[in-house]
Amino acid sequence: MTKVAIIGAGPCGLSALRSFEQAEKNGEKIPEIVCFDKQEDWGGLWNYSWRTGSDQYGDPVPNSMYRYLWSNGPKECLEFADYSFDEHFGKPIPSFPPREVLYNYILGRVKKGNLKSKIKFNTTVTNVSYDNENFEVTYRDKKNDKISKDIFDYVIVSTGHFSVPFIPEYPGMKAFPGRIMHSHDFRDAEEFRGKNVVVLGSSYSAEDVALQCHKYGAKSVTIGYRHNPMGFKWPEGMKEVFHLDRLEGNKAIFKDGHVQETDAVILCTGYLHHFPFMSEDLKLKTGNRLYPPMLYKGVVWQNNHKLMYLGMQDQFHTFNMFDCQAWFARDVIMGKIKTPNDSEIEKDINKWVSMEEKLENADQMIDFQTEYTKELHELSDYPKIDFELIRKTFKEWEHHKVENIMTYRNKSFASPVTGSVGPIHHTPWEEAMDDSLKTFLNK
Amino acid sequence: MTKVAIIGAGPCGLSALRSFEQAEKNGEKIPEIVCFDKQEDWGGLWNYSWRTGSDQYGDPVPNSMYRYLWSNGPKECLEFADYSFDEHFGKPIPSFPPREVLYNYILGRVKKGNLKSKIKFNTTVTNVSYDNENFEVTYRDKKNDKISKDIFDYVIVSTGHFSVPFIPEYPGMKAFPGRIMHSHDFRDAEEFRGKNVVVLGSSYSAEDVALQCHKYGAKSVTIGYRHNPMGFKWPEGMKEVFHLDRLEGNKAIFKDGHVQETDAVILCTGYLHHFPFMSEDLKLKTGNRLYPPMLYKGVVWQNNHKLMYLGMQDQFHTFNMFDCQAWFARDVIMGKIKTPNDSEIEKDINKWVSMEEKLENADQMIDFQTEYTKELHELSDYPKIDFELIRKTFKEWEHHKVENIMTYRNKSFASPVTGSVGPIHHTPWEEAMDDSLKTFLNK
Numbered sequence: 001m002t003k004v005a006i007i008g009a010g011p012c013g014l015s016a017l018r019s020f021e022q023a024e025k026n027g028e029k030i031p032e033i034v035c036f037d038k039q040e041d042w043g044g045l046w047n048y049s050w051r052t053g054s055d056q057y058g059d060p061v062p063n064s065m066y067r068y069l070w071s072n073g074p075k076e077c078l079e080f081a082d083y084s085f086d087e088h089f090g091k092p093i094p095s096f097p098p099r100e101v102l103y104n105y106i107l108g109r110v111k112k113g114n115l116k117s118k119i120k121f122n123t124t125v126t127n128v129s130y131d132n133e134n135f136e137v138t139y140r141d142k143k144n145d146k147i148s149k150d151i152f153d154y155v156i157v158s159t160g161h162f163s164v165p166f167i168p169e170y171p172g173m174k175a176f177p178g179r180i181m182h183s184h185d186f187r188d189a190e191e192f193r194g195k196n197v198v199v200l201g202s203s204y205s206a207e208d209v210a211l212q213c214h215k216y217g218a219k220s221v222t223i224g225y226r227h228n229p230m231g232f233k234w235p236e237g238m239k240e241v242f243h244l245d246r247l248e249g250n251k252a253i254f255k256d257g258h259v260q261e262t263d264a265v266i267l268c269t270g271y272l273h274h275f276p277f278m279s280e281d282l283k284l285k286t287g288n289r290l291y292p293p294m295l296y297k298g299v300v301w302q303n304n305h306k307l308m309y310l311g312m313q314d315q316f317h318t319f320n321m322f323d324c325q326a327w328f329a330r331d332v333i334m335g336k337i338k339t340p341n342d343s344e345i346e347k348d349i350n351k352w353v354s355m356e357e358k359l360e361n362a363d364q365m366i367d368f369q370t371e372y373t374k375e376l377h378e379l380s381d382y383p384k385i386d387f388e389l390i391r392k393t394f395k396e397w398e399h400h401k402v403e404n405i406m407t408y409r410n411k412s413f414a415s416p417v418t419g420s421v422g423p424i425h426h427t428p429w430e431e432a433m434d435d436s437l438k439t440f441l442n443k
Numbered sequence: 444m445t446k447v448a449i450i451g452a453g454p455c456g457l458s459a460l461r462s463f464e465q466a467e468k469n470g471e472k473i474p475e476i477v478c479f480d481k482q483e484d485w486g487g488l489w490n491y492s493w494r495t496g497s498d499q500y501g502d503p504v505p506n507s508m509y510r511y512l513w514s515n516g517p518k519e520c521l522e523f524a525d526y527s528f529d530e531h532f533g534k535p536i537p538s539f540p541p542r543e544v545l546y547n548y549i550l551g552r553v554k555k556g557n558l559k560s561k562i563k564f565n566t567t568v569t570n571v572s573y574d575n576e577n578f579e580v581t582y583r584d585k586k587n588d589k590i591s592k593d594i595f596d597y598v599i600v601s602t603g604h605f606s607v608p609f610i611p612e613y614p615g616m617k618a619f620p621g622r623i624m625h626s627h628d629f630r631d632a633e634e635f636r637g638k639n640v641v642v643l644g645s646s647y648s649a650e651d652v653a654l655q656c657h658k659y660g661a662k663s664v665t666i667g668y669r670h671n672p673m674g675f676k677w678p679e680g681m682k683e684v685f686h687l688d689r690l691e692g693n694k695a696i697f698k699d700g701h702v703q704e705t706d707a708v709i710l711c712t713g714y715l716h717h718f719p720f721m722s723e724d725l726k727l728k729t730g731n732r733l734y735p736p737m738l739y740k741g742v743v744w745q746n747n748h749k750l751m752y753l754g755m756q757d758q759f760h761t762f763n764m765f766d767c768q769a770w771f772a773r774d775v776i777m778g779k780i781k782t783p784n785d786s787e788i789e790k791d792i793n794k795w796v797s798m799e800e801k802l803e804n805a806d807q808m809i810d811f812q813t814e815y816t817k818e819l820h821e822l823s824d825y826p827k828i829d830f831e832l833i834r835k836t837f838k839e840w841e842h843h844k845v846e847n848i849m850t851y852r853n854k855s856f857a858s859p860v861t862g863s864v865g866p867i868h869h870t871p872w873e874e875a876m877d878d879s880l881k882t883f884l885n886k
């Protein structure tokens with residue numbers, strides 16, 4: 001019997017499990033599936049952990065989410081086509097839920113079936129190699145500190161790429177009398193109440209970590225950008241300055257001459273696509289971009305079509321794009337989709353990569369990823385969903401952020417699945433200090 | 444030609460390199476040696492890094508030392524027999540130097556030769572397996588993210604066991620509004636100035652981290668022990684209470700009813716002997732103890748005499764014990780020492796293990812490890828050193844600590860190598876805020 005290994009039970013791995021479950025429901029005979037996850041439960045990054053560094057078994061902690069994290073994009077843009085928010089919560093809910101609510105939603109879909117039994121938890125894949133016909137997958141049972149090997153016909157890598165931080169060094173770090181940390185280890189903004197905080201970066205993490213610190217009472221938040229500022233209209237107590245030059249004692253000195261006393265430096269300097277467990281010939285090497293190379297349709301490994309990567313793109317689209325990828329991967333594995341010859345694959349990848357390289361602004365990037373997702377969607381029987389509405393919603397959201405970074409999360413949008421419009425939340429984000437599901441849904 | 448892999452270039456790995464260098468100086472033909480270290484420089488834990496979590500290549504940071512760390516035992520007890528402190532510094536120095544001074548000393552010995560050329564830095568060993576005759580060692584060049592394999596006749600594991608933290612969970616951690624960390628990630632006590640700090644543990648780390656926080660101005664330091672308190676006479680602002688029960692909001696609630704508001708919880712809960720890179724049949728599995736099982740003379744792997752582990756013991760004795768182990772391992776590899784038959788090995792290991800299990804107090808443990816080190820010392824030509832003086836010094840030191848935990852580092856002892864007595868340091872430890880080599884040696 002064909003055997004498929006899925007590495008990771010985050011949103012992408014769960015999309016993969018769900019895709020096979022659906023085929024089985026449709027009466028098809030599906031392969032044997034083993035899913036591995038190094039965490040003790042499913043949900044990937046959405047499964048909050050207070051832990052940082054390494055866990056009780058000495059294994060690096062993948063979790064990067066923090067308390068009080070609220071969705072930074074409209075939930076409508078990530079809705080599952082086969083499982084709407086309305087269906088899960090029994091009523092329309094606001095467009096920007098906190099983490100716990102989205103976590104609940106993700107799990108709602110997979111809890112219905114018997115998928116959990118296919119997952120080996122607390123199990124880290126440490127090596128994947130390919131030999132003639134098969135993959136050999138080596139994995140460590142963390143609880144029993146035991147290493148085993150198994151043979152598979154197909155491997156789906158869905159280990160995420162926001163778990164292994166990239167941490168650069170600046171002069172003076174060695175002698176800085178305070179905390180230096182990466183956003184990967186950020187857990188609780190309250191820790192920075194009354195403090196002067198320096199945040200380095202200019203991407204989603206920098207934006208949100210800086211806002212969190214401000215919201216929970218930091219004395220000052222100074223964001224250092226390297227290339228272009230985010231340029232939002234920051235509230236009082238926050239500012240954006242140009243590029244950290246060095247630390248001197250407890251002072252952060254920026255290249256524009258700005259000097260800021262600081263208690264903590266939070267590096268929001270991004271993550272690595274890190275697959276230390278993949279052998280050289282199978283390893284995706286890429287920065288964080290909208291179309292990583294070597295992946296046919298963003299999924300199938302160019303040099304070995306029995307290997308798939310899910311969710312390796314930089315992300316506007318998330319859960320429903322992961323689904324489209326998973327349904328596509330499933331159909332390749334089950335022989336319902338035939339991959340074309342090498343030169344056609346090469347041409348297809350090059351087409352996308354060269355389009356991607358020309359993108360200049362957020363609107364164009366949204367268009368690019370929407371087109372990619374739509375094309376993928378056409379290739380399988382993943383249910384209907386209104387990608388044109390999603391495209392429009394993403395663009396409005398971007399414009400809301402530019403208008404006012406403090407209030408964009410108070411807006412509401414329509415579902416691309418059911419059409420229902422999310423109600424306005426009872427409390428504006430800036431005043432909503434409690435991020436529990438209970439408060440969000442019931443107050 | 445015989446090939447030896449040394450994994451780790453900390454004090455133990457450097458002892459191994461040094462032992463072969465000495466044999467070569469004596470005119471013997473030594474094997475080909477490749478040493479691997481995942482750090483970018485040598486010295487192991489003594490090579491301070493501001494980094495925590497993972498490094499710029501996504502690899503876990505092994506470093507556990509912090510700013511303002513001073514030797515917690517008399518330097519005389521760890522002196523190299525073949526390279527005295529007097530020789531290195533050109534004069535006697537006080538008995539409790541800060542980290543930078545000991546780091547300088549460790550490197551002084553190995554910098555003289557050409558040993559650095561044998562070390563592959565930024566290289567993590569990811570797999571070691573044994574097949575018939577040889578070891579296959581897989582390693583990752585971190586800078587180039589490249590995996591390679593080589594064949595070796597012997598492997599020496601010297602990767603330390605104070606790098607991978609053990610982090611237990613207590614109720615309430617998930618919602619604690621402050622910082623939870625392991626001492627492995629402790630870098631700078633100044634961060635805790637003015638704060639209420641809870642320290643959990645009752646071993647060296649708990650003792651020293653608690654004292655550091657106090658010394659650098661923490662508002663209060665509350666130490667929670669699990670079995671026995673350390674029981675020192677803590678200065679005002681520090682106390683020891685019984686076992687953390689749970690966190691409730693920002694309150695730490697102990698099993699003796701004690702309640703403490705806290706800003707940070709520092710888990711000094713020890714480290715794992717963690718060898719995820721060793722295949723099952725070669726992997727040492729042990730807690731932190733004075734005589735880990737399966738190691739003949741504390742060094743040679745019982746089931747495969749071509750595999751050695753250095754420094755895997757819980758440690759009173761350090762650098763000169765590592766040397767004795769390294770000289771012994773070298774002589775086994777070079778055929779100068781023959782290992783006895785299986786039943787004699789079994790008997791020898793059991794003898795030590797059962798003695799160890801009967802130890803009741805610090806003095807007995809010091810005696811035990813001194814006896815072990817002396818026996819090992821007899822087996823090679825490692826130079827003469829006065830272990831009886833070391834034994835006596837350790838015991839005095841233990842008693843000084845009980846007398847006054849704040850002043851034991853102001854004492855001085857005689858060298859077991861040169862006999863010279865360390866001068867009293869110019870500044871009592873409690874007032875010495877600057878831990879630089881320059882200030883220590885020159886003021």
Ligand SMILES: Cc1cc2nc3c(=O)[nH]c(=O)nc-3n(C[C@H](O)[C@H](O)[C@H](O)COP(=O)(O)OP(=O)(O)OC[C@H]3O[C@@H](n4cnc5c(N)ncnc54)[C@H](O)[C@@H]3O)c2cc1C
Pocket residue numbers: 007008009010011012013036037038039042043044045046062064065066070071072073078123124125126158159160161162163277310311315317318319
């Ligand atoms: C701080 C932060 C905020 C975010 N906010 C949003 C948001 O608001 N909306 C949104 O849509 N997206 C958000 N994202 C993006 C997020 O990446 C996706 O939502 C989603 O989690 C990606 O799913 P994944 O399955 O690819 O990866 P992950 O969620 O990272 O899951 C990967 C899984 O693989 C496991 N794994 C990794 N290595 C191994 C191994 N060697 N062996 C076994 N298992 C392994 C991990 O344990 C994990 O469970 C955010 C990301 C971050 C970091």
Ligand SMILES: Cc1cc2nc3c(=O)[nH]c(=O)nc-3n(C[C@H](O)[C@H](O)[C@H](O)COP(=O)(O)OP(=O)(O)OC[C@H]3O[C@@H](n4cnc5c(N)ncnc54)[C@H](O)[C@@H]3O)c2cc1C
Pocket residue numbers: 450451452453454455456479480481482485486487488489505507508509513514515516521566567568569601602603604605606648720753754758760761762
């Ligand atoms: C906080 C703290 C304070 C201490 N204070 C003292 C003291 O005052 N006096 C004293 O004598 N001892 C002290 N020690 C004990 C310390 O363990 C020893 O001094 C010494 O560092 C042990 O040397 P080692 O070579 O065994 O291990 P380490 O110093 O840990 O060196 C191991 C080396 O192996 C490398 N490595 C690990 N895994 C791999 C891999 N897979 N591939 C390649 N390389 C790898 C690491 O990068 C590291 O360089 C202290 C320890 C700690 C944690």
